Amino acid sequence: MSVVIGIDVGGSTTKIVGFRENEGGRELIAPQIVKANDPITSTYGAFGKFTDENAIAIKDIRRIMMTGVGSSYVKKDLYGLDCRRVEEFESIGKGGLYLSGLDRALVVSMGTGTAIVHASRTGGMEYLGGTGVGGGTLVGLSKLLVGAESIEHIIEYAAGGSLANIDLRIKDIAARDNTTGLLDELTAANFGNVSDTATKDDIALGIMNMVFETVGMVSIFASRHAGVRDIVLTGNLTRLPYCKQKFTEFNGMHYGVNFIMPEKSEFSTVIGSALLALS
Numbered sequence: 001m002s003v004v005i006g007i008d009v010g011g012s013t014t015k016i017v018g019f020r021e022n023e024g025g026r027e028l029i030a031p032q033i034v035k036a037n038d039p040i041t042s043t044y045g046a047f048g049k050f051t052d053e054n055a056i057a058i059k060d061i062r063r064i065m066m067t068g069v070g071s072s073y074v075k076k077d078l079y080g081l082d083c084r085r086v087e088e089f090e091s092i093g094k095g096g097l098y099l100s101g102l103d104r105a106l107v108v109s110m111g112t113g114t115a116i117v118h119a120s121r122t123g124g125m126e127y128l129g130g131t132g133v134g135g136g137t138l139v140g141l142s143k144l145l146v147g148a149e150s151i152e153h154i155i156e157y158a159a160g161g162s163l164a165n166i167d168l169r170i171k172d173i174a175a176r177d178n179t180t181g182l183l184d185e186l187t188a189a190n191f192g193n194v195s196d197t198a199t200k201d202d203i204a205l206g207i208m209n210m211v212f213e214t215v216g217m218v219s220i221f222a223s224r225h226a227g228v229r230d231i232v233l234t235g236n237l238t239r240l241p242y243c244k245q246k247f248t249e250f251n252g253m254h255y256g257v258n259f260i261m262p263e264k265s266e267f268s269t270v271i272g273s274a275l276l277a278l279s
Contacts, residue, residue: 002062003029005050006274007043008091009070011112011136013236014042015270016050019278021062026278029054031267039070047078067091067273086276088269089127093119094279095272096232099262106223109269110235110243112136114215118226128222133214135237141207146200151240154204158242161205168192183253187213211237212246220255233261234268 008015014036018029032050036042043066050056064083066074077083096107097119104120106128115130135151142148148157163169168189190210195202219231237243238261247259264271 003056003060004062004274004277005047005064006091006270006272006277007046007064007066007068007071008088008270008273009039009043009066009068009074011069012037014039014046014068014070015267016046017267017270017274018050018054018056019274021278028271029056031264031270033266039073043070043074044078063277065091065273065277067269084277086273089115089117090125090276091269091272092234093117093125093272094275095268095270096234096262097121098271098275099234099264099268100230100232100260102230102232102260104228105230105232105260106219106226106228107232107234107268108215108219110134110215110233110237114218114235116219116222118222118228119232126226128226131214131218133211133218135211135235138207138211138237142204145207146204148200148204154208155240155242157201157204158208159201161199161201161203163187163202163205163209165195165198165202166191166193166206167209186253205242208240208242209246212243216247216250216259219259220250220257223257229256229258231257231259232265232268233259234265236266238265 002021003018005018014034017031020027034042034046058079061081064081066085067088071085092109093107107117107119109115113132113134116128118126118128142154148154167187170186170188191206223231251259
């Protein structure tokens with residue numbers, strides 16, 4: 001038996017996953033996540049915790065695949081093991097296809113910012129770009145406007161909010177006998193109709209809605225450019241309850257795309273990095 005390990009060192013978290021290889025094939029070892037501000041500390045901490053809890057001996061580890069912006073800080077191989085650094089965009093695409101079971105898709109990684117990759121099992125991975133709007137935007141604006149610094153508190157605030165007190169919607173500016181073909185609930189302007197009575201709950205929901213709408217529309221435009229209908233959502237933001245709600249709404253609109261949020265979507269990139277060792 002041998003094990004390959006993937007480590008994704010991000011701006012605020014480090015994720016780790018492994019695959020056991022044996023005669024019967026490969027087995028995914030449950031991913032883990034460690035929070036730390038220092039990338040070196042979080043890398044070694046994640047590695048130690050992961051190998052200890054899964055009873056993985058150093059001698060059984062064939063290779064470690066590292067990705068993420070923080071991986072550049074790890075200059076030395078871990079414990080003398082074969083460590084290789086792989087492009088984050090390759091890992092994003094590989095993980096998205098693996099989790100979704102698709103052969104071709106647009107894979108959107110929603111982390112601190114948002115990256116978009118056109119992934120194909122036969123054609124490879126193409127980075128299409130992205131947006132600086134993402135989890136960092138959500139946390140930063142919530143801290144400034146609401147005073148909430150943690151995702152948990154932001155979620156609590158947003159759960160009690162109403163977009164009617166924040167956003168300008170089609171129904172707010174169109175006649176009652178709207179014949180534009182646009183759905184009444186579509187956003188015409190984020191934060192374009194802020195009420196004097198808007199609460200912190202309303203503002204938190206408005207920020208969250210703006211982030212997901214921005215990511216959603218950028219992804220739709222990218223899918224049209226790439227000529228692909230399936231869009232796989234990955235990254236930490238997929239853990240937010242509002243994420244599933246918002247992209248379910250997108251699927252119900254007439255954009256001609258299919259947003260997919262697979263199980264373990266927050267670990268997609270690190271799973272992809274480990275899979276690159278098995279390719």
